[in-house]
Amino acid sequence: MDNTEDSDTESVYVVRKALASVQNGDTDHYTQLIGMMYPKYSDIDAVAQLETLLKILSCSVAFIDVVHHRDLLSNIFTMSLWNHRPNVMDALVDLIISLAATSGKYLDLCLNMLISNFIPPPSVTPRKNQEVLPRVHAALHKISYLIPLAPSKLVPILAQRMPKIHIKGQDSLIVTLTYVDNLLKLENSPIGKVVGSMILMVVMERMRDLDLEIEWDDILQEDSNRGMFDMELEDAVESTMNEGDEFPVGALYQYTSDGNVVSELLDRLMVLSFKHLKSCKNSGRLDEVFEILFESFENYVLNTYKSKFSQFLMFYACSLDPENCGVKFASKLLEIYLSSNKPRLTRMSAVAYLASYLSRGKFLPPSFVASMLKRLVDECAEYCRTCNDDMKPKAHQVFYSGCQAILYVLCFHMRSILDIPRFQSQLTSLESILSHKLNPLMVCLPSVVSEFLKQSKAGGLFVVSEAFIFDDLQESELSRAFGGFERLDTFFPFDPCLLKMSNRYISHNFNSWTYNDEELCAEVIVNTDAESEENSDDDVEVDNEMSLTPKHCFMRETKRLLKMPSRIRPSTSPPESFRIF
Known part of the structure; x- marks a missing residue:
């Protein structure tokens, strides 16, 4: 025992002497120390020496100088836990903690080194994951406990270290998924109590960026005279799909090898985030997390041009707690739309989100939908009472966007509204709005107007004037002017989700559209939980009537379509330029 202690004491003396000798110009022993940090792993003795050296350095950090021992520090901070055995990992982690706690000048370097280990090397085994990642989290928590400033220093490092899509194939998926999974674990930890909101924003921003990398620019150049109710894919894929087949959810990436890594990555990140939200619900944290999530949505998604999928994080969070988060x-969204202090295009985007959400959220009770409709109707009615202007789409974009939102929601909920007289009575001002000389029926998207008028006439919402009947409605310059180049008149952000795995979490809470020809009245199809489970492995229906991602009859050019459905007109959202307003 005494011999062992004497040996340890001597080793500590030798290492500290080597560190001190550098300042006197003697670097021989110091150079030998650095050489010991990269042993051959087949050499058991060399690995044991490395472990011993790291342990001695942990109790000798006061002897390490940031100037004279620059090479030593560089070697320490570039070491990867993934390259070492558990006993060496423990010694290295202890050294990093000691350096972080001893001097503030090492804190950023220590945090950077630990966060770099959230990114696994290629072909890492699950066992290695379990060896490395818990040690990283434990070290971060210990440093945060010892140095309260550490969590705030952590956030910019987490954002900077977020992997980009530079690695081909599955490696890119694994790296990013592992990284984001560990960010969400931090959010759900004591560190998250300090900087959880910023961590969620880092994740939301990354998903938004991935969303934007999925391109369908050519869609905006398609013929815009077709309404959402009759849009179909015009091409056919011989011997692949038959007339009447549905566009398969998930086809964005499932048949291609490299061009759709982004779609698959986003899909998997969405699922990872859904699971995180579910765990927050189970632990009673969802209400707190929802506020952060909405702030992230407002900052990164609401005014983002062509956001297609990332907004479904909000939809799923609302479905977990309809009475609180859902409301x-x-x-x-309504508050943003009604606020005159908000930018015009932000208000238009908000009411488009509101309309799509009220239409598609199966978990929202008719009474709540009716109350939201009443507030929109009252707002538009008040606008009409104070406006003596004629039909000028560009001058009254916010008004027309509100009108279209009302019509769109009623296309989905006409029957439930008409079934209850109290709900119907709340819409008495609607006819005067539609009859106003601002003439919203001539400005809003023709396919929405046409469907609304059919249902109003069949259901007896009000007496449909002959002036309201338009045969073969075509999109006019009026509608385009209201929507602008950004086509906010065709913005329905909660159209069916085309990401296959994500859609399984969405579909059983999602109102799908169908049509009853006998009664000329729409029905909203809601899958029972049993149906959802039964079809969870199948492609989910994409409704072609009330959607800009419609059911199709014909497809051709499989590779092009599966890369991105270029013959489908998707929902689009306001461009990034909106932020200047």
Whole structure:
């Protein structure tokens, strides 16, 4: 025992002497120390020496100088836990903690080194994952406990280290998924109590960026005279799909090898985030997390041009807690729309989100939908009472966007509204709005107007004037002027989700569209939980009537379509340029 202690004491003396000798110009022993940090792993003795050296350095950090021992520090901070055995990992982690706690000048370097280990090397085994990642989290938590400033220093490092899509194939998926999974674990930890909101924003921003990398620019150049109710894919794929087949959810990436890594990555990140939200619900944190999530949505998604999928994080969070989060989301969107202090295009985007959400959220009770409709109707009615202007789409874009939102929601909920006289009575001002000389029926998207008028006439919402009947409605310059180049008149952000795995979490809470020809009245199809489970491995229906991602009859050019459905007109959202307003 005494011999062992004497040996350890001597080793500590030798290492500290080597560190001190550098300042006197003697670097021989110091150079030998650095050489010991990269042993051959087949050499058991060399690995044991490395472990011993790291342990001695942990209790000798006061002897390490940031100037004279620059090479030593560089070697320490570039070491990867993934390259070492557990006993060496433990010694290295202890050294990093000691350096972080001893001097603030090492804190950023220590945090950077630990966060770099959230990114696994290629072909890492699950066992290695379990060896490395818990040690990283434990070290981060210990440093945060010892140095309260550490969590705030952590956030910019987490954002900077977020992997980009530079690695081909599955490696890119694994790297990013592992990294984001560990960010979400931090959010759900004591560190998250300090900087959880910023961590969620880092994740939301990354998903938004991936969303934007999925391109369908050519869609905006398609013929815009077709309404959402009759849009179909015009091409055919011989011997691949038959007339009447549905566009398969998930086809964005499932048949291609490299061009759709982004779609698959986003899909998997969405699922990872869904699971995180579910765990927050189970632990009673969802209400707190929802506020952060909405702030992230407002900052990164609401005014983002061509956001297609990332907004479904909000939809799923609302479905987990309809009475609280579900109501809050709609109320916050309505508040943005009604606020004259918000930019015009932000208000238009908000009411488009509101309309799509109220239409598609199966978990929203008719009474709540009716109350939201009443507030929109009252707002538009008040606008009409104070406006003596004629039909000028560009001058009254916010008004027309509100009108279209009302019509769109009623296309989905006409029957439930008409079944209850109290709900119907709340819409008495609607006819005067539609009859106003601002003439919203001539400005809003013709396919929405046409469907609304059919249902109004069949259901007896009000007496449909002959002036309201338009045969073969075609999109006019009026509609385009209201929507602008950004086509906010065709913006329905909660159209069916085309990401296959994500859609399985969405579909059983999602109102799908169908049509009853006998009664000329729409029905909203809601899958029972049993149906959802039964079809969870199948492609989910994409409704072609009330959607800009419609059911199709014909497809051709499989590779092009599966890369991105260029013959489908998707929902689009306001461009990034909106932020200047």
